[in-house]
Amino acid sequence: MIFVETRIPGCFLIEPEPQRDDRGFFARTYCPDEFAAAGIVFAPVQTNLSRNDKAFTLRGMHFQKAPHAEAKLVQVARGKIHDVVVDLRPDSPAFRQWVGAELSADNLHQLYIPEGCAHGFLTLEAGTDVLYGMGRKYVPGHARGYRYDDPAFAIEWPRPPAVIAPADEAWPAFGA
Ligand SMILES: Cc1cn([C@H]2C[C@H](O)[C@@H](COP(=O)(O)OP(=O)(O)O[C@H]3O[C@H](C)C(=O)[C@H](O)[C@H]3O)O2)c(=O)[nH]c1=O
Numbered sequence: 001m002i003f004v005e006t007r008i009p010g011c012f013l014i015e016p017e018p019q020r021d022d023r024g025f026f027a028r029t030y031c032p033d034e035f036a037a038a039g040i041v042f043a044p045v046q047t048n049l050s051r052n053d054k055a056f057t058l059r060g061m062h063f064q065k066a067p068h069a070e071a072k073l074v075q076v077a078r079g080k081i082h083d084v085v086v087d088l089r090p091d092s093p094a095f096r097q098w099v100g101a102e103l104s105a106d107n108l109h110q111l112y113i114p115e116g117c118a119h120g121f122l123t124l125e126a127g128t129d130v131l132y133g134m135g136r137k138y139v140p141g142h143a144r145g146y147r148y149d150d151p152a153f154a155i156e157w158p159r160p161p162a163v164i165a166p167a168d169e170a171w172p173a174f175g176a
Pocket residue numbers: 048050059060062063119120121132138143
C-alpha cells in the first residue's frame with residue numbers, strides 16, 4: 001500500500017498494490033502494520049456500504065460530534081466518486097481547508113480521514129457503491145454537518161448535485 005499525506009495533516013490518499021495474475025488481482029485494503037508504519041493508528045471496528053443509484057448524488061458534509069468523532073477509511077467498490085474532506089480542527093494548520101480525490105473501482109484509491117474532519121462525496125457514475133471502515137462504532141444522535149457549498153470552505157465540485165437529501169441541504173452555515 002502506498003500512503004500519500006494530503007495537505008490536511010493525518011489525511012492520506014492510499015494506493016493499494018494489486019497482485020495481478022491471469023485470474024485478475026488481489027489487493028490488500030487495510031493492514032495495521034502498514035498503517036502504523038505510515039504513522040496512522042487505526043483499526044476499523046465497523047464497516048458500512050453506501051449504495052447510490054444515480055450519478056451526481058451528493059452525501060455530506062458529515063462528521064460526528066465529539067466524543068464520538070470517527071476516523072474513516074473510504075473506498076469505492078463500484079463506480080466513481082469525487083471524495084472531499086474538510087479539516088474542522090481549529091488547531092490544524094489546514095483548518096477549514098479541503099482536499100478532494102477521485103476514488104473509483106478502477107483506480108482502487110482510498111482516502112483515510114482522521115477524526116475532526118467532515119466528509120462528503122459526489123458520485124460520478126450511476127450505481128456507485130462506497131465502502132467505509134470506521135474507527136468507532138456509530139452513535140445515533142451525534143451527526144453534524146455543513147452544506148457542500150458553504151462559502152467558508154469554497155469546495156470545488158465537478159458539478160452541482162442532482163440528488164441530495166433534504167437534511168444535507170439544511171445544515172447550518174459554518175460559524176453560524
Ligand atoms: C452513518 C451511519 C448511519 N446509520 C443510519 C442512520 C440513518 O438511518 C441511515 C442513513 O444515514 P445517513 O442518512 O446519515 O447516511 P449518509 O448520508 O450516507 O451519511 C454518511 O455519509 C457521509 C458522507 C459520511 O461520511 C458518513 O459515513 C455518513 O454520515 O443509516 C447507521 O445505522 N450507521 C451509521 O454508521
